[in-house]
Amino acid sequence: MLIEEKTDKCFTSLMTLYELDDLPKFIQLGGHVQDWLNIHEGILPARGRSIAPNSSVKRSIAPFLAPNYSVRLYVDVKAWRPLGWNLPSNGVAYGQCGHLWPDEGQGCLRVENHPEGKVYVRLIAATCFRASCPVCYQKWAAREAGHIEDKFKRLSRNNAEAAVPGYGRPVHAVISVPEIDAFLIYNNFDVLRDKINAIATAAGIKGACVIFHPYANEKMHEETPEKILIDESTGDFDLDSLREYYSKMNKHINFWYLRPHFHIIGYAPRDYDNPENDAFTPEKISSIHKETGYVVVNLGVRDSVRNTAHYQLSHAGVKKGFQTVTWIGDLSNRNYHKMNPLPKFNPKPRTCPECKAELAPVRWDPQAAISVQVFSVDNYSSADGLDLSEPGPSPLEGQREGGYWIDPGGWRYLNRGEKNHSCLVRKPSHK
Numbered sequence: 001m002l003i004e005e006k007t008d009k010c011f012t013s014l015m016t017l018y019e020l021d022d023l024p025k026f027i028q029l030g031g032h033v034q035d036w037l038n039i040h041e042g043i044l045p046a047r048g049r050s051i052a053p054n055s056s057v058k059r060s061i062a063p064f065l066a067p068n069y070s071v072r073l074y075v076d077v078k079a080w081r082p083l084g085w086n087l088p089s090n091g092v093a094y095g096q097c098g099h100l101w102p103d104e105g106q107g108c109l110r111v112e113n114h115p116e117g118k119v120y121v122r123l124i125a126a127t128c129f130r131a132s133c134p135v136c137y138q139k140w141a142a143r144e145a146g147h148i149e150d151k152f153k154r155l156s157r158n159n160a161e162a163a164v165p166g167y168g169r170p171v172h173a174v175i176s177v178p179e180i181d182a183f184l185i186y187n188n189f190d191v192l193r194d195k196i197n198a199i200a201t202a203a204g205i206k207g208a209c210v211i212f213h214p215y216a217n218e219k220m221h222e223e224t225p226e227k228i229l230i231d232e233s234t235g236d237f238d239l240d241s242l243r244e245y246y247s248k249m250n251k252h253i254n255f256w257y258l259r260p261h262f263h264i265i266g267y268a269p270r271d272y273d274n275p276e277n278d279a280f281t282p283e284k285i286s287s288i289h290k291e292t293g294y295v296v297v298n299l300g301v302r303d304s305v306r307n308t309a310h311y312q313l314s315h316a317g318v319k320k321g322f323q324t325v326t327w328i329g330d331l332s333n334r335n336y337h338k339m340n341p342l343p344k345f346n347p348k349p350r351t352c353p354e355c356k357a358e359l360a361p362v363r364w365d366p367q368a369a370i371s372v373q374v375f376s377v378d379n380y381s382s383a384d385g386l387d388l389s390e391p392g393p394s395p396l397e398g399q400r401e402g403g404y405w406i407d408p409g410g411w412r413y414l415n416r417g418e419k420n421h422s423c424l425v426r427k428p429s430h431k
């Protein structure tokens, strides 16, 4: 009994120090830096590297370490498991994924409104938006994170991080699965989901988005992931920033091991006067742990729901036939409408970074430009000023996806009935 009391104390003090962001005291009390980072991710440290080994309380193990895994099962996450859990990007791309058409783009040709009389043309790569696609997974994560953000925004009628009456601000919590239940991820995932749902409810979570992580990685969290910049013209993630984010993150990827846990982003209203109704009270968290072995860690309110969601999606569990993002409680598909959300937002059209006009499909067609010059009676005086040399390839040949300011010659809007290639790649049909 005494040990239990002590461990509860140890658990509470370490968590308090974590919440106070006091790493030096956390270490003084016997916590390791890696443990700190693990708590940040809601991951249970491996046995033998526990938080507790302060000499005087050597035998007491904080309750959230009790479901410690006896083995660290390393996984080759780059190997595609057709029937199992994968990380994003380790599947197979479709032939068209990432393809660019340098003769086509979304553009603004209003040279009179642009500096130096240039036109703006954006090359857009073909994408399948699948989590498993090694070419398109970043776009999948970015788009999915946007959907998650929208669902919160439609309730707060403000930014996603704002409070909703009766619910408060969205928080990030992690529920870790004890070793004894880890096998559920293979053939009984629905059972595991139901358990998580029940545990979330017991912890005081009223409604949330749930992202499952089958694996953890010791190198993943040495640096706080940087925020991905938002492209002001679309409200979408900035492409360069997105690429840089992933290249930095991928540098850290080392060894992954099996350690199932669930990330929860949602509402867990606090009621400090009535502990019964309050979320994440030490009593609740500790009784959940005693009864089920599951560990609930509250990581607090979010600076950015979208960035948090994106980071969690970037190493989420992906499995054929299972949704990567699910919603529980009052945010579940069945209940969401009862919260009186705003209607779905329409996607914001891309606009010109200079004159803010909506971008329209454009095409590289130097021949057409010449024939207009030749046959326009108004402008025609002599052929001397015309460039009749062989029209070259698009100046965007060989460029990567993104927006470019270029000379206007050769670009035009589409004619009626004309269409650029669709950038959405679908599963090739095998006829």
Ligand SMILES: [Zn+2]
Pocket: 093, 094, 097, 098, 127, 128, 129, 130, 133, 134, 135, 136, 137, 425
């Ligand atoms: Zn793809």
Ligand SMILES: [Zn+2]
Pocket: 108, 109, 110, 113, 114, 120, 352, 353, 354, 355, 356, 357
């Ligand atoms: Zn413009």
